[in-house]
Amino acid sequence: MQAHRAAILWFDPRADAPAPCYEADGLLLLAPDPQGVQRVQAVGAYRELRAQYPDVPVQHHPGRLIAPGFVDLHIHYPQTDVIGSPAEGLLPWLEHYTFPHESRFADPAYAGEVAEFFLDELRRQGVTTALTFATSHPGSVDALMERAWARGLRLVAGKVLQDRHSPDGVRDQTAQSLVDTETLIGRWHGRGRLGYAITPRFAPSCSDAQMRGAGELAARHPDVWVQSHVAENLDEVRWVRELYPQARSYLGVYADFGLLRERALYAHCIHLDDTDRALLRDTGAAAAVSPTSNLFLGSGFFDHASADRVGFRYGLASDVGGGTSFSPFHTMLAAYYVGRASVTGSGSAKTGQSLAPSHLWWQHTAGAARAMGLDGVVGSLAPGSEADWLLLNPQATPLLARRVAQAQHLEELLFAYIVLGDDRAVERVSVAGAATDGVLHGG
Known part of the structure; x- marks a missing residue:
């Protein structure tokens, strides 16, 4: 079993609409199934899960965000x-x-x-x-x-x-x-x-x-x-x-x-x-x-x-x-x-639609998985899902680091990545079916 400690974002695959879950200090626990595919065993607050799994070695990723692939x-x-x-x-x-x-x-x-x-x-x-x-x-x-x-x-x-x-x-x-x-x-x-x-x-x-x-x-x-x-x-x-x-x-x-x-x-x-x-x-x-x-x-x-x-x-x-x-x-x-x-509406009521950052993120993870009929399999990090996950680095560029440091809540944090992020922010990519994790950009 593996355990990774960082801030963690994941999604509830049972929800029809975006349902982001977030822990500023979280723990992701992984273990292989009989076919060798790495799966999520548990995800949640570090303090709570560490007490349940005291003997599992923990890799700590301070200042990083774990998110679904x-x-x-x-x-x-x-x-x-x-x-x-x-x-x-x-x-x-x-x-x-x-x-x-x-x-x-x-x-x-x-x-x-x-x-x-x-x-x-x-x-x-x-x-x-x-x-x-x-x-x-x-x-x-x-x-x-x-x-x-x-x-x-x-x-x-x-x-x-x-x-x-x-x-x-x-x-x-x-x-x-x-x-x-x-x-x-x-x-x-x-x-x-x-x-x-x-x-x-x-x-x-x-x-x-x-x-x-x-x-x-x-x-x-x-x-x-x-x-x-x-x-x-x-x-x-x-x-x-x-x-x-x-x-x-x-x-x-x-x-x-x-x-x-x-x-x-x-x-x-x-x-x-x-x-x-x-x-x-x-x-x-x-x-x-x-x-x-x-x-x-x-x-x-x-x-x-x-x-x-x-x-x-x-x-x-x-x-x-x-x-x-x-x-x-x-x-x-x-x-x-x-x-x-x-533009929607008419007359003075005409307005554009502001898609919430968590909704955009959901569309590219759990929502996309649901569209494929793979909800609960990929895109969520909910327990039982295949452990395709990313380690994102908010220090990847000076501007991203500066903006993330000022984020007041989850939507601002996610939007900072959306507006200012690129491949430099993707520090590590873990693929559930691979024998070893991939580490990018020296992370």
Whole structure:
């Protein structure tokens, strides 16, 4: 058993809304389960727990904050080298940058090199669970999964399905793409802490036969994930309307093919109406909110207020490479900006929404885990959860240290990290499935 003493932030995974718990002087106790996965045995006030576990050696981390590892609900590992590419919008960006670059992942050696860098970067930023797109090449999935498995990570990924409206080099063949998907499910889903996601790129890139096949796979494998994009960009929405004139909405296309259910995650979900939002709620599907990508590509703003009013699940995502940073701190800050810019009400009552820092943090940890159907597994540090945790250093930069020293309560403390934090604040990353902890930045 291990014990770590520091300030501790965690979340109640049973709560439907953000429920942060905090101890200024806390103790986190860990022990491996029979499969060798490190789990939280207890968490709480140091004085109380130390009396219950007097013989366990304690590692003391004075001045540090222990927090759950971040959960990234939507990221493209093949787009690591596309980040920061200028374009007029989503569709030109795909055409000029993304598709040409993704064609290179037909080479397993190249896919493996990018996968190594990608996983290193996630860890450096404190991301310990990710829902990830590969490319249309089955080998791109193998390259990523092999390396994630060796690291003991909880990672979910899938081969992209795109058999139409796609250039040579990334366009796949309908029947073979479905065979490859099922083969990859058998190879990787449930191996260690890995999971598989059936991954139609987006409705315009998939024929009816491919979408139908994806829905059939989802029905045969109810414990795998489904991931795609929906209602990101107005040009894309118009294109879907032309392709599917009988569908009630863009989201309705996925419903028609049996792709809305528990463990189905849809990136963006910007241009929805309340009927769509209710459909997400009633099917158990969830939204991956991608604020840096939406700002960068000018796609629009996710409506947090309407999401909470209707009551469907959502969480935060980097969406690299349309997203502009791997850093969860940057993503949370962008979500705050979007909330402030999203005007609600009318007349003199018009106002932006100020998302509470603890709510933003919840969206990138326990809320994101709940959206994936992994509440109580990751993102919380509640007893029984897998022990993916971070040690954050408020002294990482002079400005962060100065602001944290003046924080009067938890919300101010968390907001200081959100506004001023980056990878330098992530001193240590502990992954539950790994044999040893990772220590970063000399911490």
